[in-house]
Amino acid sequence: MQIKVTKKIVILRPKAEESKNRSFASLRMTWFLILLVTGNWFLVTASETESSMNKVTKSDAEWKKELTPEQYHVMREKGTEPAFTGKYCQFHGEGVYKCAACGAVLFDSKTKFDSGTGWPSFWAPMSPASVALEKDDSFFMERTETHCPVCGAHLGHVFDDGPQPTGKRYCINSASLKFEEKNKP
Numbered sequence: 001m002q003i004k005v006t007k008k009i010v011i012l013r014p015k016a017e018e019s020k021n022r023s024f025a026s027l028r029m030t031w032f033l034i035l036l037v038t039g040n041w042f043l044v045t046a047s048e049t050e051s052s053m054n055k056v057t058k059s060d061a062e063w064k065k066e067l068t069p070e071q072y073h074v075m076r077e078k079g080t081e082p083a084f085t086g087k088y089c090q091f092h093g094e095g096v097y098k099c100a101a102c103g104a105v106l107f108d109s110k111t112k113f114d115s116g117t118g119w120p121s122f123w124a125p126m127s128p129a130s131v132a133l134e135k136d137d138s139f140f141m142e143r144t145e146t147h148c149p150v151c152g153a154h155l156g157h158v159f160d161d162g163p164q165p166t167g168k169r170y171c172i173n174s175a176s177l178k179f180e181e182k183n184k185p
């Protein structure tokens with residue numbers, strides 16, 4: 001009798017463990033599949049967002065024709081307008097700031113603040129995707145360059161010394177911006 005019981009235990013235990021392991025394995029597989037599916041979904045959504053944003057691609061000659069020499073220098077050659085000379089430096093209109101080259105909406109006047117630097121300053125773009133960022137190592141400085149996500153125009157730089165709620169300071173050339181007043185009802 002005693003031997004039979006022992007046998008039973010010996011036989012039953014591996015079975016129970018096995019089924020436990022199996023259910024864990026299938027649970028892990030399910031999660032893996034869910035992650036795989038959602039991961040692909042995110043990839044698809046990201047690429048759709050990227051492609052739905054119609055990029056504007058023009059040759060240097062075309063940009064030269066369309067932009068003023070100052071705009072061309074700032075937006076296509078990554079130049080910087082002299083401080084306190086830009087038309088939007090001391091400007092306080094209510095509306096949106098668009099890319100001067102392609103018209104993409106970049107900033108809302110609600111996020112504009114007086115930084116005292118001599119360039120229009122914003123503490124946030126219109127949306128996280130409204131302004132593209134790129135590391136800039138020129139002039140022996142480590143800075144983050146901002147550019148238009150649609151046409152690639154250089155806008156300025158972003159620094160970490162801005163006011164709350166973001167603590168960011170988007171230091172933008174007036175030459176890269178085109179203000180559009182808010183429609184009054």
Ligand SMILES: [Zn+2]
Binds near residue numbers: 099150152
């Ligand atoms: Zn643009």
